[in-house]
Amino acid sequence: MKVADKHGRIIQAAIKVFARNGFFNSRIAEIAKEANVADGTIYLYFNNKYDILITIFEEEMGKIIASVKQELSKTDNPCEKLEIFALQHLSLVEKNKDLAEIIQVELRQSSKFMKEYRNRKFAEYLQIISNIVKEGQKKGLFRKDVMPGIFKRAYFGALDEMSRFWVLSSKKKYGVKTAARQISHFFLNGILEAPCPSPQKTKKKKPAKKTKSTKK
Secondary structure, three states: OOHHHHHHHHHHHHHHHHHHHOOOOOOHHHHHHHHOOOHHHHHHHOOOHHHHHHHHHHHHHHHHHHHHHHHHOOOOOHHHHHHHHHHHHHHHHHHOHHHHHHHHHHHHHOHHHHHHOOOHHHHHHHHHHHHHHHHHHHOOOEOOOOOHHHHHHHHHHHHHHHHHHHHHOOOOOOOHHHHHHHHHHHHHHHHEOOOOOOOOOOOOOOOOOOOOOOOO
16 A cells, blocks of 8 residues: 555544544544554554644645635635635535534644644635735725734634534534625625625616605
8 A cells, every 4th residue: 555545544534533532532543443554554654643633634724725725716806705715614514524523623622732733724724814805905895904914813713613613513504605605795894995896797776766856
């Protein structure tokens, strides 16, 4: 078996085991069994269980970032880009619930991860939002007084809370597209300088009928 194949199988096995048992309750032996490799093989690629968790985050976040950037490149409308980002973020729960659970729950329960890990991938992910805001400001669509650094954390926070709710809840009252549209529009209404160009043609409203005024 190729080195890359074994590495990938261990990562995918760890995602299943961590999501199923929780990070702290999972054992290397369980990951090895899920990946169909010997226990000792795990240590050829990773130092310990924490090392596997960090690798999962870095590799999977790298894939997510690449996917988001690819989708954003399909439009030059910053308003659309915010909604696309929201849709891509929220879609993770549907595409890979096990991975979403690890990112939303297990990572945050690791004090070592939260305190010691220099989270460059997460910073890169948030910077995508910041860049969209700067682009919108440059095009005169978003207010100049909006601080991208504050906005990116507030916007991510709203999406993150929705994702966390879906991970922990067995039922969803509304779909991913609806939630993405609602959240992006909530924020857009607060930062717009002028109406955003719509990707869809809107029907022209009929002019209101004039009422005859009576002179006194």
